[in-house]
Amino acid sequence: MAKAEKILLKMEDINIEFPGVKALTDVHFEMETGSIRALIGANGAGKSTLMKVLSGAYNHYTGKIFFNNEEVTIKTPKDGKDLGIDIVYQEVDTALIPHLTVGENIMLDMIVNDMGKRQIVNWRNIHSEANEILERLNIKIDTKITVSELGLSDKQMVLIARAIVNERKFLILDEPTAPLSNRETKELFRIVRDLAENQNIGVIFISHRLPELFEICEDITIMKDGKVVTSQPISNLTTQQVVELMLGKTFEEEFTRADRQIGNEILFEINSLNDKEGKVNDVSLHVRKGEIVGIAGLVGAGKTELCKTIFGARQIESGSVKLYGKSLNIKAPHHAVKQGLALVPEERRKEGVLVDEPVYTNLTAASLNKYTKTTGVLQPMLERNTAQKMIGSLGIKTPNERQKVSLLSGGNQQKVAVGKWLLSNAEIYIFDEPTKGVDVGAKKEIFDLISDLANDQKGVIYASSELSEIMAITDRIYVMYDNRVVKELETRETTEEEVMYYSTGGN
Structure with a gap:
């Protein structure tokens, strides 16, 4: 079998501006x-912006794009797809249609194209072809269930399946492993290697998880402040050198946990908590004043469901939630906010921020009563002044x-999601995967x-599947497995290996 001809992609002197921001420079x-x-x-370095130019999402750029030294025009996503370029975005929920089935989402481009030619869609063929794509990728998902029923990892796989329905030359993966467990990440790597080695697809892999890049990538392009700092084989660099090139300075990634004054008084507790969907099973935990309590576990262990149940975004079946020993009646998120709870959710664009609203309205959204007159009329100038201070801090x-915010x-965006709760002056702050998709500087x-x-003597619940983060910032850890807490550990007295042991079902 003849080896497929290589195609050389070049982007030259690409510049783009947004109001007040030069996003890409030469x-x-x-x-x-x-x-x-x-x-x-x-x-903010410009990598996602560059890829949106390449895929046709942004058309007001200057510069040139070449395929094998022949200039091509990419001004719309259709232009990109016609050339064989597709992108799988980091925020999967913005790219999928939740009320359509898995099969319909995978075959969406084909359905749209066919409906322009004929009025009848062969649904049997739609699901049959979607199944073939999933089997080719060794992904086991029922094509007839709706996307809204899937977890984040399965949604990611659906998007990748959609991207390769038609012949592709270049595939852009924007933070593809952010919602995936270690096992799912290994499976994704298998798929990516197959696409590159056996299907001659060029894969552009955007990730902040540096060990992954050294495992899966051959070459690396590093950007800073809208410019390319270096492009070279990744084997030429160390992890520390990559971080220094990203930030323009030496940076110690590991966060050093400071000694804190943790009170003896229990500030917050839940006892024998169960949700109505069976995703939170008999969970009990407590948080003292000034304490950061970790919720550790692999993807799918029930961490997100626990956070949402505490916050009233999922219905409580049984159990109690108490603040200062007083039982809370939380049937919806607004009840939680009124009673001193705050949640920074995992899916920030879908649940954490209002992407089409300005920064200042996002920052004041959780504490609007502070910016209204007695008549209930908002005071925009007060909102904006407060937001300016928060932006600075x-x-x-x-x-x-x-x-x-978009x-x-x-x-x-994540800082905005956190900032709105800082203005609310809550007693308990719940963070669900707060550093997902952010760089090492923003993480610190x-x-x-x-x-x-x-x-400030607030109580913090920090849920994450990143064990290094759990070990770095928490005082105590509750490990979840199969939707229940299986172990409580003192952070200073345990190791990542022990936490992983319990996270994988050890007892």
């Missing part, structure tokens, strides 16, 4: 089909408080914010 990027290239940079990178980087800033809350 960027050069190139790679061949059949290879896997890492694209990395701190939040959190280091949110935005040209001004009126900027739409135009911020992932790390800055978020850790500092959380540590400051504990120093």
Whole structure:
């Protein structure tokens, strides 16, 4: 069998601006089909913007794009797809249609194209072809269930399946492993290697998980402040060198947990908590004043479901939730907010921020009563002044408080999601995977914010599948497995290996 011809992709002198922001400056990027290239940079470095130019999502750029030295035009997503370029975005829920089935989402482009030619859709063929794609990727998902029934990891796989329905030359994966467990990540790597080696697809792999990049990628392009810092074989660099090139300075990634004054008084507790869907089973835990309590576990262990149940986003079947020893009646999130609870959710674009609203309205959304007159009329100037102070204290990178949140980087969106709760002055802060998709610099800033809350004698619940984070920032750890707490550990007296042991079902 003849080896497929390589295609060389070149982007030259790419520039793009948004109101008040020069996002890309004279960027050069190139790679061949059949290879896997890492694209990395701190939040706001321009990597996602560059890929949106390549895939046709942004059309107001200047510069040129070449396939094998022949200039091509990419001004719409259709232009990109016609050339064989597709992108799987980090925020999977914005790219899927939740009320359609898995099969319909995978075959969406084909359905849309066919409906322009004929009025009848052969649904049997739709599901049959979707099944073939999933089998080719060794993914086991029922094509006839709706996407809204899937977890994050399965949604990610559905998007990858959709991307390769038609012949592709270049596939962009934006933080593809963020919602995946270790096992699911290994399976994704198998798929990516197969796409590159056997199907001659060039894979652009965007991730902040540096060990993954060294495992899966051959080459690396590092960006900073809208410019390319370096492009070279990844084997030429160490992890520390990559971090230094990303940030422009030496940086110690590991967060050092400071000694905190943890009170003896129990601030918050849940006892024998169960949700109505059976995803939270007989969970009990407590948090003292000034304490950061970790909820550790692999993807699917029940961490997110527990956080949402505490916050009233899932219905409680039985059990109690108490603050200062007083039972709370939480039937919906607004009940939780009124009674002193705050939740920064895992899916920030879907649940944590209002992406089409400006930064200042997002920051004040959880505490609007502070910005209303006795008549209930909002005072926009007070809102904006307060937001400006919060933007400064959190280091949110935005040209001004009126900027739409959708135009911020992932790390800055996360700071907005945290900042709105800081203004609410809650007693218990619940963080669900708060550093997902943010760079090492933004991660440290978020850790500092959380540590400051504990120093102010607030209680913090920190749920994460990143064990290094759990070990770095928490005081105590509850390990979840199969939707229940299986072990309580003192952070200083345990190891990542022990936490992983209980996370995988050891007892």
